[in-house]
Amino acid sequence: MSSTIKYFLPDWEDRLDPKFDFETDEYSRDRAEAYESDVYAHQVFKDPPCDGILISLATFQGGKLPLEKDGLEVNLRGRKTIKGYLKLHKISKPLEVMGDCGAFEYVNEDKPPKHFGTARVAKLYQQLKFDYGVSVDHMVVDFVYKDNGKSKLKKIKLTQEEKEARRKLSIYNADRFINYHREKNLSFVPIGAAQGLNPSTYADSVNRLIEMGYAYIGIGTLIPKTDEEIIDILKQVNVVKNKLSFKQQKNLKLHLLGVVRPKKLKEFVSLGVTSLDSASFLRKAWLRSGQNYLAHDGQWYSAIRVPYSDNENLVANAEKDGITLDKLKQMEKKCLDSLQQYEDKNTTVRRVVNALINYDQLLLRDFDGNHHKDKYEKTLRERPWEKCKCEMCKTLGIHVVVFRGCNRNKRRGFHNVYVLYNEMINGKAKTN
Numbered sequence: 158m159s160s161t162i163k164y165f166l167p168d169w170e171d172r173l174d175p176k177f178d179f180e181t182d183e184y185s186r187d188r189a190e191a192y193e194s195d196v197y198a199h200q201v202f203k204d205p206p207c208d209g210i211l212i213s214l215a216t217f218q219g220g221k222l223p224l225e226k227d228g229l230e231v232n233l234r235g236r237k238t239i240k241g242y243l244k245l246h247k248i249s250k251p252l253e254v255m256g257d258c259g260a261f262e263y264v265n266e267d268k269p270p271k272h273f274g275t276a277r278v279a280k281l282y283q284q285l286k287f288d289y290g291v292s293v294d295h296m297v298v299d300f301v302y303k304d305n306g307k308s309k310l311k312k313i314k315l316t317q318e319e320k321e322a323r324r325k326l327s328i329y330n331a332d333r334f335i336n337y338h339r340e341k342n343l344s345f346v347p348i349g350a351a352q353g354l355n356p357s358t359y360a361d362s363v364n365r366l367i368e369m370g371y372a373y374i375g376i377g378t379l380i381p382k383t384d385e386e387i388i389d390i391l392k393q394v395n396v397v398k399n400k401l402s403f404k405q406q407k408n409l410k411l412h413l414l415g416v417v418r419p420k421k422l423k424e425f426v427s428l429g430v431t432s433l434d435s436a437s438f439l440r441k442a443w444l445r446s447g448q449n450y451l452a453h454d455g456q457w458y459s460a461i462r463v464p465y466s467d468n469e470n471l472v473a474n475a476e477k478d479g480i481t482l483d484k485l486k487q488m489e490k491k492c493l494d495s496l497q498q499y500e501d502k503n504t505t506v507r508r509v510v511n512a513l514i515n516y517d518q519l520l521l522r523d524f525d526g527n528h529h530k531d532k533y534e535k536t537l538r539e540r541p542w543e544k545c546k547c548e549m550c551k552t553l554g555i556h557v558v559v560f561r562g563c564n565r566n567k568r569r570g571f572h573n574v575y576v577l578y579n580e581m582i583n584g585k586a587k588t589n
């Protein structure tokens with residue numbers, strides 16, 4: 158079933174060791190072999206939980222990749238194309254790949270760095286065989302951070318003129334980008350990036366991009382905006398759209414860069430959005446928000462922190478309390494053992510949580526233990542991982558809700574993406 162909206166999962170080298178040993182906490186491979194043996198989210202699920210991947214050129218040497226004309230071949234760990242690099246060839250459905258520069262990387266600069274010149278970027282998209290390439294834009298943000306010369310960052314408010322200059326630069330770059338694309342007869346689909354200071358300037362940018370010949374437009378700097386602000390922008394964009402010919406309207410595609418907002422998806426679709434990307438559901442798995450595991454009913458659960466006993470802060474705090482390293486290791490083991498016993502229904506929530514809190518509070522002195530306790534108890538009592546049929550939860554069991562190292566945390570992130578895609582974007586998750 159094809160969805161009404163395409164979801165691109167942004168990738169920042171999010172791979173994991175498929176044979177990681179959760180009992181001994183050991184990798185199945187050496188670090189040097191990691192890229193070859195590790196797998197992406199689209200490889201671990203029978204049905205990849207996305208329609209495509211968004212990857213920034215900034216991922217590779219900060220975007221300073223060689224061009225063919227320099228006599229050097231693009232070499233991404235031995236792969237010549239982006240689809241080869243992302244290991245997209247042996248999966249169950251074809252995924253599209255969208256490229257951008259990674260405008261967030263240079264948001265604090267006055268303009269995009271030289272190596273993100275439009276012609277160079279277009280050549281890279283072409284050489285690496287991207288399906289879509291976003292023009293070189295500059296984010297219109299309220300604040301930037303600059304080095305104050307004393308190795309500290311100073312927060313600086315951008316003026317209206319500076320913001321407008323960023324918007325204009327994005328329009329100028331988009332113009333050069335599509336002209337170059339036309340001149341060289343390139344094969345990827347060009348996406349014009351629209352920036353704005355408010356709904357009407359966003360709409361003006363979109364209008365200019367359409368006039369240049371773009372049929373696919375990416376709307377940028379949406380991450381800090383509220384749902385209502387995004388909808389206001391889309392409404393203004395629709396005023397522009399409604400003035401187009403029927404054919405142009407039908408062909409126009411809109412992409413929201415960096416946001417998903419599940420509750421507003423229907424409204425986005427009705428306002429003409431055809432695709433979007435967001436890594437927030439993936440990354441929530443390991444951000445300390447208490448919302449780390451997404452259940453199929455839309456409820457978030459806190460993951461259960463079991464830090465490694467060689468964690469520097471943990472060791473330092475334990476020392477202050479007169480706890481030896483051996484004792485610390487025992488406490489860690491007790492946490493993991495109790496979780497396993499709980500999974501096997503051989504112990505109580507209270508016992509597990511006591512072991513966890515005793516150990517975890519050594520890591521963070523200032524945290525509110527009770528607050529955590531309630532969240533941990535809820536996760537354990539409701540056992541949400543048992544209700545999920547995704548490959549992560551089925552194979553990991555309780556470990557999927559354990560906050561510990563990238564192999565558990567990324568698997569939880571992949572699970573979140575699975576729920577987002579199947580339940581919220583397509584509404585077809587297989588639940589009990």
Ligand SMILES: [Zn+2]
Binds near residue numbers: 546548550575
């Ligand atoms: Zn799952």
